[in-house]
Amino acid sequence: MARIAIVSYHSRKKELIEWAYEHRLALARHNIIAAGTAAGILEGILDKEVEKLPSVLTGGDKQLADMIREERVDVVLFFCETGKPNKRNGAIKQLIQLATDRNLVMATNPATAKVVLDSLKPRYEKYAFSYS
Numbered sequence: 001m002a003r004i005a006i007v008s009y010h011s012r013k014k015e016l017i018e019w020a021y022e023h024r025l026a027l028a029r030h031n032i033i034a035a036g037t038a039a040g041i042l043e044g045i046l047d048k049e050v051e052k053l054p055s056v057l058t059g060g061d062k063q064l065a066d067m068i069r070e071e072r073v074d075v076v077l078f079f080c081e082t083g084k085p086n087k088r089n090g091a092i093k094q095l096i097q098l099a100t101d102r103n104l105v106m107a108t109n110p111a112t113a114k115v116v117l118d119s120l121k122p123r124y125e126k127y128a129f130s131y132s
Contacts, residue, residue: 001029001030001031002030002031002074002075002120003030003031003033003072003073003074003075004027004030004031004032004033004073004074004075004076004077005032005033005034005064005067005068005073005075005076005077006020006032006033006034006038006042006076006077006079007034007035007038007056007064007076007077007078007079007080007092007095008034008038008078008079008080009079009080009081010037011081012079012080012081013037013038013041013079015079015110016038016041016042016079017041017045019079019110019113019114020041020042020045020046021045023114023117024045024046026117026118026120026121027042027046027117028046028047028048029120030120031051032046032048032050032051033050033051033053033064033067033073034050034051034052034053035052035053035054035055035056035060035061035063035064036053036054036055036056036057036060037055039051039052039053040052056091056092061091061092061094061095064095065094065095065098068095068098068099068102068104069098069102071102073104074104074105075104075105075106075107075116075120076095076099076104076105076106076107077106077107077113077116078092078095078096078106078107078108078109079110079113080092080108096108105119
């Protein structure tokens with residue numbers, strides 16, 4: 001079971017909702033860490049408790065960075081827009097740099113997040129076929 005941190009801008013919440021719903025069964029197998037409203041969204045979709053951090057604007061980014069440094073996070077999934085002006089960009093870029101420096105698995109878009117999540121499935125499930 002992986003410890004997956006999910007970081008999402010407010011402007012990407014719809015995308016997070018759609019992605020998490022589509023992958024809810026796979027996500028539910030893992031320990032999920034999220035900040036602010038993303039944590040509430042994920043709890044509702046997954047119907048399980050999520051480790052809640054404060055919003056990024058009130059220190060959630062610093063708490064997540066500490067968790068990464070303490071090796072309490074295995075994967076970080078970002079639903080962000082770092083190319084557009086946003087007061088959170090600096091914090092997000094620091095988290096991406098920290099995850100890179102710590103050699104964590106991370107995704108910065110939904111397609112890569114799906115590949116990462118699929119790679120966490122038990123081996124026997126990766127090759128299972130459905131006849132329905």
